[in-house]
Amino acid sequence: MSTVKAPRTEAHRTMRNRMSRVRLSSFGFYLAVGFLLALVIAAITQPLLVSLGLMYSPEQQDLLLRNCPPGIAPDGSFHLLGTDHLGRDVLSRIVRAAQFSLAVGALTVICSLVLGVVIGLLAGYYRGAVESVFMRLTDVFMSIPGLLLALFVLYVLGGGFVNVALVLALTRWPVVARVTRAAVLSLRERQFVLAAHTAGASQPRILFREILPNLYPSLVVLGTLEFTRAMLTEAGLSFLGFGIKPPEASWGLMLAQARPYIDSAWWLIVFSGLAITLTALAVNSLSGRVGMLVDPQLRSQIRTHARRRNRTVL
C-alpha cells in the first residue's frame, strides 16, 4: 500500500494543479453558463412566474407609470429595471423578448444546419454533378446580400417570429454547406470510411454514422456562432421595423422604441442593449468548449484514457 502511495500523490498534485488552472480560466465559462441558464429558465417559466405574482406581466400597461426610473414607482410598486414608454416593467419585457430572440436564434440555427449539412454531405461525398449543382447554388445564395434578402422577403411576407427565422436560415445555410463539404472531402478518403465500405455498410450508414459524427465539433462551433449572428440580425431587423412587430417584444424592437427617450430615460436603451450584448458574449464564449465536448476523437481519447487508468487500478 505504502509503495503505491508516493507516485499517486505526485500524480494527484499535478492533476489538481491542472484542474485549478482550468477552473480559473473557466470562471467566465461558468458565468456564461449561469447567465444563459437563468435567461432560458426565466423565459420559459415567465407565464408561471407572472401567475405566481413573482414578476410583472410583460403586457401590463399603465400610462400613469410611463418611463419610471429603476426603483420604486410613484404608486409604490417596485421595478428593478424601471418601466417603459407604456408603463410596462422593463425586466418582464426583456425576459419576454428573450423568448423571441432565443427562439429565433435556435430555429435559425436548426434550419440552416439541417439544410446546410444535408447539402454539404451529398456534395462532398458524391462529388461530380451533384457537387457542381449544389456548390453553384450556395455560390448564388452567398452572393446575395443577406440583410437585403431578409428585408425584401420580410417586406413581402410580413414580419413575425417564424418568418424571421426562416429568412435568416435561408441566408445562412450556404456557410454550413461549405464547411460541411470541405470536411467531408477529407473524411471520405480516410481509412475508417474505406473500412466501413469494405465491410459492406450502406451509403446512408457511411454518411450519417461514420462521417457525420466527425463533423460534430466544427458544426457545433459554427452553430453557436451562427446562433449569435442570427440573434443579432434579428435585433437589427426588428430595430428597422421589419422583424418582430409590436405589441410583441424583441430586444431590437425595444431599442428602436427607446430611441425617442434616449436623453430622458437611459434605462430603456441601456438594459435592452445589455441583454443583447451579454447574451451574444455568453454564447460566443461557450462555443469552443461545447465543440470539445462533442468531438468524437477527443471523447474516445478520454474514454481510452479512463479505461487504461481503470485497468491499472484493477
Added chain:
Amino acid sequence: MITPTRTRITAGVGLALASTLALVGCAAGTSPETSAEIDTLTVVTAAEPPTLDYAMSGLTGSYTFVAASIQEPLVRYDEDARTTTGVLATEWEWDGDLSWTFTLRDGVTFHSGDTLDAQDVVYSLQRYMDPESTVASNHSSLASVEAIDDLTVKITTSSPDPILDANLVRTYISSKDFAEGKDDSELASHADGTGPYALTEWARGEQIVLAAYDGYWGTAPSIGEVRVLFREDPSVRTSMVKAGEAQLAWQVSADDTSVPQMFDQKTTSVVMMRPNTISHPALSDVRVRQAMLYSIDQQQVADTLFDGVAQAVLGNQPVNPGAVGYVGDLKVWEYDPDLAMELLDEARADGVDVSAPITINPMGQGRFPRSAEFVEYAAGVWTEFGLNVTIEPLEPEQWVKLFLNPDPSSESVADMLYVDSDNPNMDFTRAGRFVYSKGAASLFSDPEIDELYSAAALKTGEERNAAFQEVSRALVPLVPTYNFGVLDRFHAASANLVWTPTAATDPDFANMSFD
C-alpha cells in the same frame, strides 16, 4: 443603429454651437450685416415631398409643406372670420343649384412670366378631376369647368354643393402654358405658381430652396430665401435648431424645454381609427365598437401619452373644434372597463365572433409624435379585453390604396385603418368621408345618418352648423370611427423668428420674419 449615436453627437455639438452662436449674436448686435445674413430661413421637416405636382400628390402632407408657398388656390379659409376669403379669386357666387361663378384677380403673374387667366384655372381643375389623378376623390363633386371670359370661370357640380368654395382651399392653380407639353415626371420636380416664393433649386434627398418672388401680387414676404431640409428623427430636428443649423424645426416633441422658442400650433387633424363596420365579423357589431371605446381611458391618454401631442375629443366626434358641425357640450367618452366587458359578453352571447382577427394599419411609423406608441397601447388594451388585435404598418402608397374607396366585399379591405384626418375647409363634410355611406373613405352605412347628412350638406351658414351638429349627436352611439384626439403641433424655432401660427394653414413662410 447609427442614428442614436448621431443624435447624441449632434446634440453635443449643438450645445457647443448654440453657445458660440449666442456669443456671436451678442457681439454683432444690430449691425446691418446681421440682418442680411439671416435673410435665409432654414426649415427642417420630417419628409421630403414625393412630388410638387398637386395632381399626383395623393394625400401626403409633405406635399403642401413646400407647395403651399409656391402655388395658390382660388380661396383660402380664414379662421377668425370663419369663412373663406379670396386668394386668386376676388368674388364667387353660387346660383343655389349646380353652378358656381368665380371672378379671378386681375394682374396676377406666374413665376414663369405667364399671366393668370381663366384658361389656367380650367386647365388645372381638369387635371385634378381626371380619374388618373391621385386627388380626384377630393374633386368628385365637380362635373365640369369652363371659362366664361378671361377672368371668369364657371364650375358646374354634379349635385348642389353650397360649400364648394371651402372645398377648393387646396386646389392649387398652375400655369397652363408652363404645364402643357411637360410630362408627369417633369411636372413633379418643376412647379410654377403665383405664390410668394418661387422654386429655385431642388436637390433630391438634400434640400429645396425657395426665393421670394418679386412680382408677387400681395404683400412681399419679409424673408428673402427659404431652405427646406429633411430629417426624419424629431430629436435631430430639435438639435439642429439648438445648433443654429436651422431656424425652424417642424413638428418636434414638446418635451424638450431647452429650445430657444417653441411654437404651439393647434391643428385641424383628428387622430382616428376607421373600423370596417360593414363586413368585419366583430367590428360590424355596434356593441363591440362601443366596448372598444369604453375600454380606453381617453382622458388619461390625453394627460399622459398625448400630453403635448393632442387634446381629448368630446363625445367621439369626428371633427375638430371650430369646424362646422362641431358640438361643444359633449363629454369625453367615459372609461368603463366593466361595461366594456359586459358589452363584449353580450355580443359574444348573440353569436358575434368577437375574437375575429383585427389588423390595425398605421401609415409607417405615423405622422406625428407618439403615433406608434398609441397604436401599441390601444392594441395592448384591446388584447387584454380578449380581442385578437395585431398591428401592421404600411407604406404610404399601400395605405392610401386601402384608405380611398374601400370595398367592404373585397378580401383586402382594411379591418381598421389608423388615420390622422385633417380638415382644411373646416367643415363637417371632411368627416363625411368616413361617416356618410357614399363618402370617399367610408366603411359605415346608416340610412338615418345618410338622410340627415345629405339634408345638412345642402344648407349654408348657421343652419348648416345646426344640421351637422344634429348629425354629430346622432353619430355618438353608433361609433362609425374611434376618435382619440385633436393634434397639436410643436415647432422649435430660433429666438428671433416671429410667426403667428394658424390652424387651417400649411407653413406660411410669407408671414414669418426675423426680429
